Amino acid sequence: MTFSELGLSPKVLTSVEAVGYADPTPIQQQAIPRVLERRDVLGIAQTGTGKTASFVLPMLTMLERGRARARMPRTLILEPTRELAAQVEENFKRYGANHKLTVALLIGGVSFDDQLKKLDRGVDVLIATPGRLLDLFERGNLLLSGVEILVIDEADRMLDMGFIPDIERICKLLPFTRQTLFFSATMPPEIQRLADAFLSNPVRVEVAKPATAADTVSQYLVRAGREPADKRAVLRALIKKADDLTNAIVFCNRKRDVAILQRSLARHGFSAGALHGDMDQRSRMATLDDFRNNKITILVASDVAARGLDIPAVSHIYNFDVPTHPEDYVHRIGRTGRAGRKGTSITIATPVDKKYVSAIEKLTGQPIETLEVEASEEMAASRYGKRTRKSAKSAEAEEPAANGTSEKPKKSSKRRSGDDQPRRGRQRSEVEDKPVPFGLSDHVPQFLLKSVRPAS
Numbered sequence: 001m002t003f004s005e006l007g008l009s010p011k012v013l014t015s016v017e018a019v020g021y022a023d024p025t026p027i028q029q030q031a032i033p034r035v036l037e038r039r040d041v042l043g044i045a046q047t048g049t050g051k052t053a054s055f056v057l058p059m060l061t062m063l064e065r066g067r068a069r070a071r072m073p074r075t076l077i078l079e080p081t082r083e084l085a086a087q088v089e090e091n092f093k094r095y096g097a098n099h100k101l102t103v104a105l106l107i108g109g110v111s112f113d114d115q116l117k118k119l120d121r122g123v124d125v126l127i128a129t130p131g132r133l134l135d136l137f138e139r140g141n142l143l144l145s146g147v148e149i150l151v152i153d154e155a156d157r158m159l160d161m162g163f164i165p166d167i168e169r170i171c172k173l174l175p176f177t178r179q180t181l182f183f184s185a186t187m188p189p190e191i192q193r194l195a196d197a198f199l200s201n202p203v204r205v206e207v208a209k210p211a212t213a214a215d216t217v218s219q220y221l222v223r224a225g226r227e228p229a230d231k232r233a234v235l236r237a238l239i240k241k242a243d244d245l246t247n248a249i250v251f252c253n254r255k256r257d258v259a260i261l262q263r264s265l266a267r268h269g270f271s272a273g274a275l276h277g278d279m280d281q282r283s284r285m286a287t288l289d290d291f292r293n294n295k296i297t298i299l300v301a302s303d304v305a306a307r308g309l310d311i312p313a314v315s316h317i318y319n320f321d322v323p324t325h326p327e328d329y330v331h332r333i334g335r336t337g338r339a340g341r342k343g344t345s346i347t348i349a350t351p352v353d354k355k356y357v358s359a360i361e362k363l364t365g366q367p368i369e370t371l372e373v374e375a376s377e378e379m380a381a382s383r384y385g386k387r388t389r390k391s392a393k394s395a396e397a398e399e400p401a402a403n404g405t406s407e408k409p410k411k412s413s414k415r416r417s418g419d420d421q422p423r424r425g426r427q428r429s430e431v432e433d434k435p436v437p438f439g440l441s442d443h444v445p446q447f448l449l450k451s452v453r454p455a456s
């Protein structure tokens with residue numbers, strides 16, 4: 001099937017051709033004609049399947065007729081995160097290059113002056129996160145009675161993030177006659193209930209089972225001790241061993257750990273950036289751009305922050321923590337092996353993660369192969385740091401055991417020998433090898449590590 005058979009307008013077909021897509025993806029083939037028939041659609045599809053274009057392209061076609069009125073958006077797209085909202089806006093820009101449509105973005109963390117001006121003039125497409133939209137509506141800056149099409153994207157993620165009550169409120173503010181397009185990667189009962197309540201006789205379009213992990217992803221499991229420092233050592237050994245690594249995303253379960261791990265990797269000379277929910281919008285976008293443009297090789301991220309990232313070719317996924325929800329595992333590894341490319345995913349598992357690993361294997365229906373990794377050199381490096389942190393008193397007694405010698409321990413020769421680490425990374429590694437004051441984990445401000453001469 002070709003794009004020209006789907007009923008899209010000539011203008012939209014020209015943009016699709018310019019973007020260079022040969023054929024529509026399965027979700028596009030199934031959803032686009034139905035959206036153009038003005039049917040409600042329940043799409044069960046993950047990111048990476050081309051689902052964004054499956055609603056953006058027919059919306060562009062339908063928006064060619066009619067005009068926007070002040071403060072009354074014609075269509076509304078709800079996204080769970082700022083990044084996803086920004087990506088959908090990108091899609092409108094890309095595919096709507098031949099259209100003169102106004103698109104506004106209502107997301108937290110950015111100034112609203114421009115968006116409010118746009119709203120006042122009238123917008124064709126409003127892309128928003130639920131909280132921000134309600135905020136603006138309550139302040140009277142927005143009228144929702146002109147919305148002809150509502151898109152609820154990534155509904156299961158909305159559920160995870162506690163947005164369902166907001167969505168229910170928004171749906172009740174919209175005209176009853178609107179068309180609703182609803183997308184979710186999974187259909188837990190809560191999502192099914194929402195779909196039943198707000199979709200009218202929908203066409204169900206399903207492209208891949210939620211548990212399907214891309215066939216092109218080689219999945220491995222590596223065992224490690226529970227200590228974060230041991231896991232970090234294993235991760236470093238894995239990254240160093242991966243000859244075919246072009247770029248990687250490392251997932252942590254907690255946003256606090258994202259920052260810790262990124263700093264640790266940077267200190268060890270890796271080119272690493274962090275993406276977590278506590279960062280402001282500007283720095284998140286900047287980090288993402290750096291990752292897309294290969295200025296950063298490794299992106300350490302939390303699930304929420306990384307959801308739906310449109311990064312075409314990621315060679316490796318590392319799960320620094322085993323995800324506690326097996327669906328998250330499928331989403332994470334879905335960041336690699338896209339569009340038929342090969343990818344590798346490696347999950348670092350500790351003994352307490354056994355039940356989570358079993359849940360993943362049950363969901364995906366396949367056991368994850370265990371990989372042996374030699375991380376002793378990396379471990380030795382971190383162990384020294386740990387011992388010195390324990391207490392200043394016991395440090396001397398423990399050092400000989402750590403090095404098998406009574407001499408003062410030397411800095412890791414591996415890391416210092418003419419390797420190709422950036423200069424900055426090397427300097428930071430040296431700092432890390434110094435004794436670390438107790439209670440500061442391994443993130444000690446540099447000024448505390450400077451030797452101080454007491455005043456005479």
Ligand code: AMP
Nearest residue numbers: 021023024025047048049050051052053
């Ligand atoms: P999505 O599932 O919307 O996040 O899209 C995933 C990726 O697929 C994006 O990088 C899109 O640019 C790309 N894409 C969308 N439609 C097509 C298509 N028909 N052919 C090839 N790539 C596509």
